Amino acid sequence: MSRETILNLVVLAALFLVALAASLSGQPYLVTLATKATILGLAGIGLNLALGYGGLVSFGHAAFFGIGGYAAGILASAAQNYEPLMTWPVELPGTTSMPIIWLTAVIAAGLVALPIGALSLRTGGVHFIMITLAFAQMVYYFAISWPAYGGEDGLSIYVRNTLGTLDTMSPWTFFLISYALLLLVLGLVLMATRSRFGLALAMARQNPLRLTSMGVRPFNVRLTAFVLSAMAVGLAGALYADLNRFVSPTMLSWHLSGELIVFVILGGVGRPCGPLIGAALYVLLESELGRLTEYWQLPLGIILLLVVLFARGGVIGLVTGRRSHA
Amino acid sequence: MTATLLIEQVLNGLQFGTMLFLMAAGLTLVFGVMGLINLAHGSLYMVGAFAAATAAAATGNFLLALAAALAAAAAAGALVEIVVLRRLYSRDHLDQVLATFALILVFSEGTRWLFGSFPLYLDVPKALSGTVHLGTLSYPLYRLAIIIVGIAVALGLYLLINRTRLGVQIRAGEADREMIAALGIDIARLYTIVFALGAALAGLAGALIGPIQSVQVGMGEPVLIMAFVVVVIGGIGSIKGALVGAILVGITDTLGRFLLPIALASVMDQASATTIGSALASMLIYILMAVILVWRPTGLMGAA
Numbered sequence: 103m104s105r106e107t108i109l110n111l112v113v114l115a116a117l118f119l120v121a122l123a124a125s126l127s128g129q130p131y132l133v134t135l136a137t138k139a140t141i142l143g144l145a146g147i148g149l150n151l152a153l154g155y156g157g158l159v160s161f162g163h164a165a166f167f168g169i170g171g172y173a174a175g176i177l178a179s180a181a182q183n184y185e186p187l188m189t190w191p192v193e194l195p196g197t198t199s200m201p202i203i204w205l206t207a208v209i210a211a212g213l214v215a216l217p218i219g220a221l222s223l224r225t226g227g228v229h230f231i232m233i234t235l236a237f238a239q240m241v242y243y244f245a246i247s248w249p250a251y252g253g254e255d256g257l258s259i260y261v262r263n264t265l266g267t268l269d270t271m272s273p274w275t276f277f278l279i280s281y282a283l284l285l286l287v288l289g290l291v292l293m294a295t296r297s298r299f300g301l302a303l304a305m306a307r308q309n310p311l312r313l314t315s316m317g318v319r320p321f322n323v324r325l326t327a328f329v330l331s332a333m334a335v336g337l338a339g340a341l342y343a344d345l346n347r348f349v350s351p352t353m354l355s356w357h358l359s360g361e362l363i364v365f366v367i368l369g370g371v372g373r374p375c376g377p378l379i380g381a382a383l384y385v386l387l388e389s390e391l392g393r394l395t396e397y398w399q400l401p402l403g404i405i406l407l408l409v410v411l412f413a414r415g416g417v418i419g420l421v422t423g424r425r426s427h428a
Numbered sequence: 429m430t431a432t433l434l435i436e437q438v439l440n441g442l443q444f445g446t447m448l449f450l451m452a453a454g455l456t457l458v459f460g461v462m463g464l465i466n467l468a469h470g471s472l473y474m475v476g477a478f479a480a481a482t483a484a485a486a487t488g489n490f491l492l493a494l495a496a497a498l499a500a501a502a503a504a505g506a507l508v509e510i511v512v513l514r515r516l517y518s519r520d521h522l523d524q525v526l527a528t529f530a531l532i533l534v535f536s537e538g539t540r541w542l543f544g545s546f547p548l549y550l551d552v553p554k555a556l557s558g559t560v561h562l563g564t565l566s567y568p569l570y571r572l573a574i575i576i577v578g579i580a581v582a583l584g585l586y587l588l589i590n591r592t593r594l595g596v597q598i599r600a601g602e603a604d605r606e607m608i609a610a611l612g613i614d615i616a617r618l619y620t621i622v623f624a625l626g627a628a629l630a631g632l633a634g635a636l637i638g639p640i641q642s643v644q645v646g647m648g649e650p651v652l653i654m655a656f657v658v659v660v661i662g663g664i665g666s667i668k669g670a671l672v673g674a675i676l677v678g679i680t681d682t683l684g685r686f687l688l689p690i691a692l693a694s695v696m697d698q699a700s701a702t703t704i705g706s707a708l709a710s711m712l713i714y715i716l717m718a719v720i721l722v723w724r725p726t727g728l729m730g731a732a
Contacts, residue, residue: 232660236656246710
C-alpha cells in the first residue's frame with residue numbers, strides 16, 4: 103500500500119471513530135461536526151472529479167450544492183404542509199423519504215449542470231472560472247428573488263426526512279447515513295477515475311490534442327465529468343439541508359463555491375480523499391478559531407495563504423512528500 | 429411610462445456602467461499583463477470606500493476623501509502584490525483563485541475588526557448635491573459627475589496605454605515578458621505599478637459609490653462578480669472591451685429592472701408581473717453573457 107492509501111484509510115477510520123467516541127460519550131455537538139465534515143467532504147470529492155481529475159476549475163459548484171439543498175427543502179416542505187408539489191400536468195405530492203429526495207437532488211443538479219457545463223466548456227482557463235461563477239450567481243439571484251420558496255429567508259425543514267424506520271433525528275444515525283453515502287460516492291469516483299472514462303479525462307486535462315487524435319472529443323469527456331461532479335455535489339447539498347433542517351440562498355452563494363475549492367486544495371488536488379481531509383480540517387479550524395475570536399476568518403485567510411504559498415500539494419502532498427496529483 | 433423616465437433610467441444605467449468600468453479595467457489590465465485572476469479586486473474597492481468615508485469624516489472635504497481612497501487602495505494593492513501575488517504569476521489559476529479568496533477573507537475580516545459591522549455613510553459633496561435640469565428631466569448632479577469621471581478615466585487610460593512610455597511597457601509586458609525584461613525594464617516594478625494602478629481604479633470606484641450606497645464590509649463582492657461578467661463579455665485583457673462590456677451590462681441591468689415588470693404586466697396581472705419581472709431582471713446580465721459567449725467565446729473584443 104502506498105503512503106497515500108494508508109493515509110486515506112486512517113482518515114476514514116479516524117472520522118468514524120471520532121463520531122463514534124463522541125456519540126458514546128454523549129457529545130452530540132461533536133457528532134454533528136463530524137457529520138458536517140463528512141457531507142462537505144462528500145461535496146469536495148464531487149468537485150474534485152471536475153477540478154482535480156479534469157482540470158476544470160469550476161467556481162460555481164455552490165449552484166449544484168444549493169439545488170440539491172432546495173430539492174430536499176421543497177419536497178419536504180410540500181409534504182409537511184400537505185400541499186401538492188405541483189398540480190399540472192400531473193398532481194405530484196411532496197415527500198419526506200430520503201432516497202427519493204436524494205434521487206431528485208442528483209437528477210436536478212445534473213439537469214442544471216448540463217446546459218451550464220455545455221456553455222462554459224466552450225471556453226477554458228480563466229474564462230471558465232469566471233463563467234461558472236456567473237452562472238452560479240444567476241441561480242443565486244433567482245433563488246433570492248423568487249418568492250415561492252422563501253426567497254431570501256430560505257425554507258425550514260421541521261423534522262429531518264425519513265429513511266425507512268431509522269430515527270434520523272439521532273445525530274449518530276444521521277452521521278452513519280452520511281458516512282455510508284460518502285463511502286459510496288468515494289467508491290464510485292475511484293471506479294470512474296480508473297475506468298476508460300477516467301483515463302480519457304486525465305488525458306483531456308494533460309493533452310487534449312492527443313485525446314482528439316485518439317478519436318475522443320475532449321468536450322464530451324469534460325462535460326460528462328462536469329455533470330457527474332455536479333450530481334455528487336447535489337447529493338451532498340440534500341444531506342446538508344437535512345443536517346441543518348434549513349435551506350437558504352447562502353447554500354448557493356459564491357462564498358460556498360470558494361470554500362469547496364478550499365477543501366480540495368487544502369487536502370490535495372486530484373487525490374481521492376483529499377477533499378475529505380480538507381473539509382475536516384476546515385470544519386475543525388472554523389470551530390476552533392471561532393472559539394478563540396469573533397474574527398476567525400482573519401487567521402483562516404492567513405492559514406490558507408500560507409498553504410497556497412508554501413504547502414503545494416496540500417496536506418496529502420505534505421505527508422506523502424509528493425506534489426504531483428493523480 | 430414616459431420618455432423622461434426612460435432617459436433617467438438610461439442615465440442610471442450609464443452611471444452604473446462607468447462604475448463597473450472602473451472595476452473591470454483594473455481586473456482586465458492585471459489579467460492581461462500578469463495573467464493573474466484577482467478575486468480580491470472587490471476588497472480593494474471596499475478599502476477605497478472605507479478610506480474615503482474615514483477621510484471625509486475627519487476632514488469634511490470630498491476631494492481629500494477621493495485622494496485618500498486612491499492612495500489607500502493603491503498602497504493596499506502594491507502591498508498585496510509585493511507580499512503575496514508576485515509569487516503566484518507562474519502558478520496555475522487554481523492557486524491564484526485560492527490565494528485571492530484567502531485575501532478576501534483577510535481584507536473583509538480585517539476591515540470588520542477595524543471598523544465594526546455597522547455601515548459607514550459618506551455624504552454627497554455640497555457642490556454636487558443639486559440636480560440638473562435636462563428638458564423635463566431633473567437628474568442628480570452627483571450621478572452625472574460619476575459618469576463624467578468615468579469617461580475621463582477611460583480617456584486617461586487610453587492615453588496612458590497608447591501614448592506614454594509606461595503604456596508601451598505595459599503593452600510590451602502583455603505581449604512578451606521575457607523580451608522586455610531582456611531590454612532592461614524592471615519587470616517586477618512594472619507589475620507592481622500595474623497592480624497598484626488597477627487597485628487605485630477600484631478604490632476610486634468604491635469612493636465614488638460611497639455617497640450612493642452605504643460603505644460596509646462585503647460591498648465589493650457583488651460588484652466584483654458583475655465586473656467579471658463585464659470582463660468576460662468584453663474579452664479578457666481588453667480595456668476597450670471592458671468599456672463596451674461595462675456600458676452594456678450597466679444599461680441592460682438597469683433597464684431590465686425597469687422595463688421587464690412593465691412589459692410583463694401587459695400579458696399577466698400586476699403582482700406576478702412584478703415578481704417574475706424582477707426575478708428575470710436579476711438574471712438578465714448572466715443571460716446576456718451566455719448569449720454573447722455562444723456567439724463569441726472569447727468576448728466581444730477578445731483575441732481569438
